[in-house]
Amino acid sequence: MSKLHTLTADDVEYCDNKNRGSYTGLLQTFNKNLGDHVMTVLHDEGLYRHLRFKNPKNGFYWFDLITWPGNLTITGDMGTYTFARTEDMFTFFTGQINTGYWAEKLRAGASGGRSEVKNYDVDLCKRWIFQDFWEYSRDMDTDVTLEWWNQLKIYILGEYSIADLSSTESAIDTLRDLDMPKRARRHYSDVYEHADGWEQYDWHFELCLASIVAGIRTYNASKATSDE
Known part of the structure; x- marks a missing residue:
């Protein structure tokens, strides 16, 4: 099992909740509460994937990443969101977290559901x-x-x-x-x-975006190691 990647300040630079509080900003919350998560591959067949990220000792902040052609869903302890944009959605969530643009790809409501994740x-x-x-x-x-x-x-x-x-x-x-x-x-x-x-943007929504980014990096690193 591969340990979930941690994030850096650069990853959350443009997030609304990066400075939510001295000790409760997005980066601090993510690395503190998800830092011991490990990845379990439940299914991996081309663009059909089901990955679980969870602390082996408890169920706090666990999440699953599920993909099929053109879609990605994150579900778990922090909420459920489905995105649609490219054939392989693991190639879409790259670089720094881009909350506004990524929210446009939500499969819900007007404007891609963007209004539903703003408070x-x-x-x-x-x-x-x-x-x-x-x-x-x-x-x-x-x-x-x-x-x-x-x-x-x-x-x-x-x-x-x-x-x-x-x-x-x-x-x-x-x-x-x-x-x-x-x-x-x-x-x-x-x-x-x-x-x-x-x-x-909603706190839990940006936390889910951070989880997607870290989860994809963990998966890609694991695949690269396996290929070698």
């Missing part, structure tokens, strides 16, 4: 609100800037803010309902156009 993030929303205020308020009079900032501080960005930012829809409604200074009265009327920037 609203309140911190991203607040960051956008602050950056937007900083960018546009610099060209306004001091009294307008102060009035605008006080509204944001009281309702949204302050320690005891009372606004509902629990979802994309509620955040849009909150911003549209702010009692804005006259010169900035319609500033948030088209705020929905920026809502995509308040989303990031």
